[in-house]
Amino acid sequence: MTDRDLYRELSENIGMRNSQIVPRLFELIADKREAELLLALPSSAGDYAGASGVSEDEVEHMLEDLFVKGVVFKKRSGKGVLFRMSRDVVQFHDASILWPEAPRAFLDLWQDFMDEEWPVISEKAQKSGTRPVGRVLPVGESIDDKQQILACEDVIRIIDSADRIAVTNCTCRLTARKCDAPVEICLQVDAAVEYTLERGTGREVDREEARRLIYEAEEAGLIHATMNREGNLHFICNCCPCCCMVFPLLIHRNLNTCDPSRYRAVVRAADCTGCAECLARCYFGSISIDQQSGVASVTAGSCMGCGLCSSTCPENAISLVEVRDADFIPS
Numbered sequence: 292m293t294d295r296d297l298y299r300e301l302s303e304n305i306g307m308r309n310s311q312i313v314p315r316l317f318e319l320i321a322d323k324r325e326a327e328l329l330l331a332l333p334s335s336a337g338d339y340a341g342a343s344g345v346s347e348d349e350v351e352h353m354l355e356d357l358f359v360k361g362v363v364f365k366k367r368s369g370k371g372v373l374f375r376m377s378r379d380v381v382q383f384h385d386a387s388i389l390w391p392e393a394p395r396a397f398l399d400l401w402q403d404f405m406d407e408e409w410p411v412i413s414e415k416a417q418k419s420g421t422r423p424v425g426r427v428l429p430v431g432e433s434i435d436d437k438q439q440i441l442a443c444e445d446v447i448r449i450i451d452s453a454d455r456i457a458v459t460n461c462t463c464r465l466t467a468r469k470c471d472a473p474v475e476i477c478l479q480v481d482a483a484v485e486y487t488l489e490r491g492t493g494r495e496v497d498r499e500e501a502r503r504l505i506y507e508a509e510e511a512g513l514i515h516a517t518m519n520r521e522g523n524l525h526f527i528c529n530c531c532p533c534c535c536m537v538f539p540l541l542i543h544r545n546l547n548t549c550d551p552s553r554y555r556a557v558v559r560a561a562d563c564t565g566c567a568e569c570l571a572r573c574y575f576g577s578i579s580i581d582q583q584s585g586v587a588s589v590t591a592g593s594c595m596g597c598g599l600c601s602s603t604c605p606e607n608a609i610s611l612v613e614v615r616d617a618d619f620i621p622s
């Protein structure tokens with residue numbers, strides 16, 4: 292078997308049979324022996340050592356190294372530790388970019404993947420009717436009636452009810468570098484914290500610092516997003532419209548890569564002075580100023596309910612109102 296075949300097989304293992312780039316990413320992250328080990332997973336270190344003839348110490352060392360690189364994951368049970376490789380290309384992307392010693396060539400290759408192959412994959416996912424994996428979290432203070440907001444869509448309540456929080460770099464901005472928005476600003480919650488700290492890919496923060504990071508994100512015009520389900524949330528992303536693997540496809544190709552929040556912005560015409568501050572805050576082209584009245588209005592169909600327009604309106608003339616039922620968020 293040639294090296295090329297090993298890396299092609301690894302690519303196939305995460306659903307990337309036809310990718311030209313993913314095998315090269317694996318080549319940068321694993322040498323031939325490590326690639327053979329990856330292809331034998333899931334396995335314990337002992338089982339692989341027994342089957343391959345490599346010493347258990349050496350296998351453990353290789354697995355630990357691949358874990359830090361973000362291509363191997365651990366499952367602990369009473370029987371010991373079972374190792375598996377990345378489930379799919381998104382998990383490979385999110386974890387391996389945070390490899391603390393990732394060479395620039397590796398990050399650049401990920402960006403090539405994002406530019407050349409990711410749009411096609413996203414288009415296919417949309418055609419298959421798969422629900423987006425992420426959803427927008429609204430800026431909480433923009434919502435008119437606070438009673439209606441669910442715990443799983445209130446970014447501050449998610450932070451306040453978390454046992455542990457960590458901050459990591461934003462993988463998209465780390466690779467794309469198209470803007471100067473903050474990079475160390477993605478929050479990991481509860482179960483994801485232990486993983487982050489064990490790999491050394493982030494640092495633990497208290498609730499106060501987490502809230503400060505959220506406000507910093509809002510000030511920088513970043514969109515909060517999380518997993519598209521109502522419970523067991525592992526991260527709060529703070530996305531820009533340029534580097535992100537999600538929003539540029541939605542904005543420029545009209546792909547349904549992220550669900551909106553359950554809210555929509557509305558402008559109180561009587562309070563609006565037509566200053567146009569909100570226009571620059573909306574990445575989805577949902578706000579326009581009427582030439583005659585000089586008042587802002589929101590196009591309902593494209594509003595993602597992020598609340599960024601509302602949080603900087605000097606007249607406090609925009610609020611978010613509920614437009615989707617609670618069961619819009621998958622359980």
Ligand code: SF4
Binds near residue numbers: 529535536
């Ligand atoms: S999805 Fe958004 S916050 Fe998360 S890594 Fe990408 S740009 Fe950063």
Ligand code: SF4
Binds near residue numbers: 558603609
């Ligand atoms: S920021 Fe507020 S006041 Fe200014 S145009 Fe938008 S809605 Fe009107």
Ligand code: SF4
Binds near residue numbers: 600
């Ligand atoms: S109008 Fe634009 S900025 Fe305001 S909530 Fe909707 S999508 Fe967000």
